[in-house]
Amino acid sequence: MPVNVQRGYMRMLRIAEHYVTVVGVEDRTSWLRRVRLYAPDLVETLRGHPTEWIRLWVPDSTRDGLLRQRGYTVVASSPEGGWLDVDLVLHHPDGPASAWTRAVRVGSKTVVSFTPQKPHLGHQQPLTVLADTSSLPAVESVLSHLAAEAPERTVRVFLDAQGHDVAGLLGPRLAKVQLTDDPVAELAAVADNLGPDAVGFVWAGLSRQRISALRTALRSAGIARDSQHVQAYWIEGKPFG
Numbered sequence: 001m002p003v004n005v006q007r008g009y010m011r012m013l014r015i016a017e018h019y020v021t022v023v024g025v026e027d028r029t030s031w032l033r034r035v036r037l038y039a040p041d042l043v044e045t046l047r048g049h050p051t052e053w054i055r056l057w058v059p060d061s062t063r064d065g066l067l068r069q070r071g072y073t074v075v076a077s078s079p080e081g082g083w084l085d086v087d088l089v090l091h092h093p094d095g096p097a098s099a100w101t102r103a104v105r106v107g108s109k110t111v112v113s114f115t116p117q118k119p120h121l122g123h124q125q126p127l128t129v130l131a132d133t134s135s136l137p138a139v140e141s142v143l144s145h146l147a148a149e150a151p152e153r154t155v156r157v158f159l160d161a162q163g164h165d166v167a168g169l170l171g172p173r174l175a176k177v178q179l180t181d182d183p184v185a186e187l188a189a190v191a192d193n194l195g196p197d198a199v200g201f202v203w204a205g206l207s208r209q210r211i212s213a214l215r216t217a218l219r220s221a222g223i224a225r226d227s228q229h230v231q232a233y234w235i236e237g238k239p240f241g
């Protein structure tokens with residue numbers, strides 16, 4: 001089976017590949033599908049912090065046998081049951097991961113790898129989160145974590161729902177969320193009007209193009225590097241790799 005460079009590199013670093021089986025498929029809504037993976041060895045290595053993510057390897061239909069790697073947030077897991085859940089956006093145009101998700105069935109098999117991460121939410125008040133639908137699962141994990149572990153922490157989420165209705169998904173958590181077409185402009189407006197202290201710690205999972213605009217906004221607002229964790233989640237108009 002041909003492997004791509006990234007997979008070869010990860011093998012060189014001895015990052016384990018887990019062969020996993022789909023044991024559940026549930027549509028949370030028409031564009032967000034929850035997939036449960038049976039992966040007991042992998043689940044044991046998870047740290048269980050909010051925003052934790054795995055690398056899912058999915059077939060690229062344009063090249064026989066080639067697998068592509070895509071990041072997905074762990075939204076639930078059970079060491080006893082040996083499973084973990086991921087919520088995958090069904091987007092247009094399809095890429096290898098969304099095409100795999102559309103076709104996935106109980107019994108489907110795939111490969112997952114995992115590189116342990118540290119929690120990246122800082123401790124500053126407030127926590128400002130910039131997100132779109134790709135990082136909505138991460139946002140949900142952050143809101144659940146804070147509600148349970150740090151209810152005193154103020155959190156403000158600027159979410160681009162990309163034309164989707166997220167009210168049913170978020171329920172009462174919608175109160176913490178400001179829907180917007182431009183999360184970066186919202187952050188810049190807060191920083192301009194109220195200063196960097198009003199922004200606190202910034203967590204962002206957005207398209208690469210928006211992350212680039214965000215880095216510029218953070219620099220001009222004077223937000224320190226240790227007060228931010230920003231990561232490209234996808235690339236507008238291009239496959240992720």
Ligand SMILES: Cc1cc2nc3c(=O)[nH]c(=O)nc-3n(C[C@H](O)[C@H](O)[C@H](O)COP(=O)(O)OP(=O)(O)OC[C@H]3O[C@@H](n4cnc5c(N)ncnc54)[C@H](O)[C@@H]3O)c2cc1C
Nearest residue numbers: 071072073089095096097098134234235236237238239240
């Ligand atoms: C740390 C991390 C965690 C992530 N967690 C999740 C998660 O929990 N759930 C989730 O759904 N995604 C998540 N993502 C994003 C996901 O990995 C990307 O969206 C990925 O590019 C999808 O791969 P694909 O093969 O479907 O599309 P690609 O081959 O990457 O792209 C094909 C086309 O689809 C477009 N596209 C890709 N993603 C989106 C999108 N989200 N919305 C609209 N258009 C898109 C591209 O611009 C391109 O035109 C995460 C990414 C990272 C880095």
